[in-house]
Amino acid sequence: MKHEKTLSDTLENNTAAYPGYSVCADDDCLDELQDSETATIEKLSGAVTTLLEGLGEDPDREGLVKTPERVAKSLRFLTKGYSQDPEELLKKAVFTESYDEMVLVRDIDLFSMCEHHMLPFFGKAHVAYIPDGKIVGLSKLARVVEVFARRLQVQERLTQQIRDAIEHVLNPRGVAVVIEARHMCMVMRGVEKQNSVTTTSAMSGEFIASESTRSEFLRLIHGRS
Numbered sequence: 001m002k003h004e005k006t007l008s009d010t011l012e013n014n015t016a017a018y019p020g021y022s023v024c025a026d027d028d029c030l031d032e033l034q035d036s037e038t039a040t041i042e043k044l045s046g047a048v049t050t051l052l053e054g055l056g057e058d059p060d061r062e063g064l065v066k067t068p069e070r071v072a073k074s075l076r077f078l079t080k081g082y083s084q085d086p087e088e089l090l091k092k093a094v095f096t097e098s099y100d101e102m103v104l105v106r107d108i109d110l111f112s113m114c115e116h117h118m119l120p121f122f123g124k125a126h127v128a129y130i131p132d133g134k135i136v137g138l139s140k141l142a143r144v145v146e147v148f149a150r151r152l153q154v155q156e157r158l159t160q161q162i163r164d165a166i167e168h169v170l171n172p173r174g175v176a177v178v179i180e181a182r183h184m185c186m187v188m189r190g191v192e193k194q195n196s197v198t199t200t201s202a203m204s205g206e207f208i209a210s211e212s213t214r215s216e217f218l219r220l221i222h223g224r225s
């Protein structure tokens with residue numbers, strides 16, 4: 001949908017104005033988009049003001065006057081994945097190629113927010129697939145991670161969604177995704193375990209059927225190739 005594409009391009013630039021306006025070329029479309037974004041920022045800002053009051057803060061004191069709007073814009077950026085379609089994004093760079101060995105992009109930085117506490121979790125994703133006649137632009141694998149990470153998530157679902165999007169678009173011989181992340185809700189509060197790291201994996205096809213393929217992937221992501 002052209003509105004969504006324009007909005008996500010804009011949020012990519014992390015701005016409330018619309019300089020990234022390029023997909024949707026008519027003024028009505030731009031106005032509609034701006035109105036909708038302004039309304040969203042206003043709604044979020046109001047909620048942040050309520051939060052500040054709930055904390056016993058004075059939202060009118062100098063340091064906090066702009067905070068509701070800042071937080072609103074920051075949240076829009078951190079959840080921009082809602083307005084992006086990961087499968088469309090992958091389809092932008094699919095090429096016919098006979099390469100049929102594993103392709104692995106390792107150590108993709110990711111920042112997400114847990115849906116339980118809306119606190120960050122962050123770490124690395126490792127994404128591999130074995131092509132079956134089609135390859136995809138390497139950056140698109142990292143972009144897919146980004147789209148799903150920029151939503152409220154649980155790590156397990158994030159891992160599976162990345163696998164499923166690649167599976168749907170490329171129909172490869174197999175996909176493997178491993179995410180290693182630290183959850184701030186377990187570090188800064190709650191159980192307060194500073195060094196805990198959570199690992200999740202989602203695989204398909206040959207990564208499940210062949211133990212040697214799975215072992216090769218695990219060896220490669222841990223840098224012992």
Ligand SMILES: Nc1nc2c(ncn2[C@@H]2O[C@H](COP(=O)(O)OP(=O)(O)OP(=O)(O)O)[C@@H](O)[C@H]2O)c(=O)[nH]1
Pocket residue numbers: 114115116153154155156183185186189190191
């Ligand atoms: N499975 C899973 N759990 C998560 C993720 N992010 C946060 N959590 C957990 O979500 C759970 C929510 O548990 P609750 O008991 O409802 O919330 P809580 O009282 O704040 O829990 P504590 O964090 O243990 O203090 C906690 O165990 C969190 O560690 C995630 O990505 N996957």
Ligand SMILES: [Zn+2]
Pocket residue numbers: 114115116117118119183185186
């Ligand atoms: Zn949490």
